[in-house]
Amino acid sequence: MESNELNFEQGPIRPPNEAQSLLLRFTRNCPWNHCLFCPVYKRRKFSLRSVDEIKQDIRTARAIADDVFALAKKMGFGEAVNDQVIGRIMGDHQYSNSYRSVALWLYYGTNACFLQDADNLIMKTDALVETLKFLKSQFPQISRVTTYTRSKTVTRKSAESLKQIRQAGLDRIHIGLETGYDPLLKLMKKGVTGEGHVKAGRKVINAGMELSEYVMPGLGGQEMWREHAQATADVLNQINPHFIRLRSLRVPRRVPLYEKLEQGTFTMLTDDMLAEELELFISSLDSITSTVTSDHIMNLLEEVSGKMPRDKATMLEVIRKYRELSDTDRLIYRAGRRGGAFRSTDDLQNDPSTFRKIKQLVENTRTQEGDAGVERFITEMVDRYI
Secondary structure, eight states: OOGGGOOOOOOSOOOGGGTTSEEEESEESOSSOOOTTOOSSTTOOOEEOOHHHHHHHHHHHHHHHHHHHHHHHHTTSTTOOOHHHHHHHHTOTTSOHHHHHHHHHHHHTOOEEEEESSOGGGSOHHHHHHHHHHHHHHOTTOOEEEEEEOHHHHHHSOHHHHHHHHHHTOOEEEEEEEOOOHHHHHHTTOSOOHHHHHHHHHHHHHTTOEEEEEEOTTTTHHHHHHHHHHHHHHHHHHHOOSEEEEOOOOOOTTSTTHHHHHHTSSOOOOHHHHHHHHHHHHHHOOSOOOEEEOOSTTSSOTTOOEETTTTHHHHHHHHHHHHTSOHHHHHHHHHHHHTTSOSSTTHHHHOHHHHHHHHHHHHHHHHHHHHHHHHHHHHHHHHTTO
């Protein structure tokens, strides 16, 4: 088969930390698809893929990998997928997106694989086990296989089924916990309770898999922010997942939650309020050994990251430093962070050139459009990442 014909199906998203992983689509879209805050998969129908379909995609990915290695050898680099090899592939329009995806995976050398889309544990256990074993047979170098799933789906799997899935090669699971507060879970149509989250999380860990739980700062709005922070921390304290990943709420027009914003029944937190909620959340985490990560540009404070309980005080210090900035410096930091220029409040002092440019931009926007215009500008910058 010619290289321009080597193609396989891939889904629309993956976690940021899986950017350098091999992406393979085991199911299409989301079987639940009711969450008010989620912009993904809306108006798209969920469907299972057959074992034969998935295996054929894996075979195609294997054929691409072999073709890339052959190209590297032809170019005189043995099987080293280096800058020259990847440059040739990325610069040639004959190669499909799938081909480039596999080539980049080989270039990065992560040996990690992420299975798309939103809930692959909804597959029948035998089918999932068969495809996982086939994946490992075709790519024995893969050292980590990860997927999204839902707490409700996990609770429907038996402990034995989860262990079989783990033994077949699934190492890590990502679950969108979002909140542990039952009234908020109901409002956002998550289809699960805090108790259900705890049960699912414990089952995943007991099966021997790593667990990443996603938390959504800001999801409670101004109406329920305190309950959201405390109840979510309480659920996580009961689970003790390997990872707690922060994904701050954004509400672009295309998500169902936007209607509640317009109706006035849901009020977004300001960034300063978000910092206060985050401080309460981190303070309320107790007796766990999870790693907290803030690995997304939508998060206000990237440095709220570390291993519990060792780095708890350091994370709280990051929040304190932001809250103690002057009004002007907080505004400049927010504009710089939302625009991707700042990664730390320390950048306000460490990068004076960027500081001056953003300060001037903020002042010009305020002169032309007022304070409301500055806020619109900041909101538009962060919403583009959704």
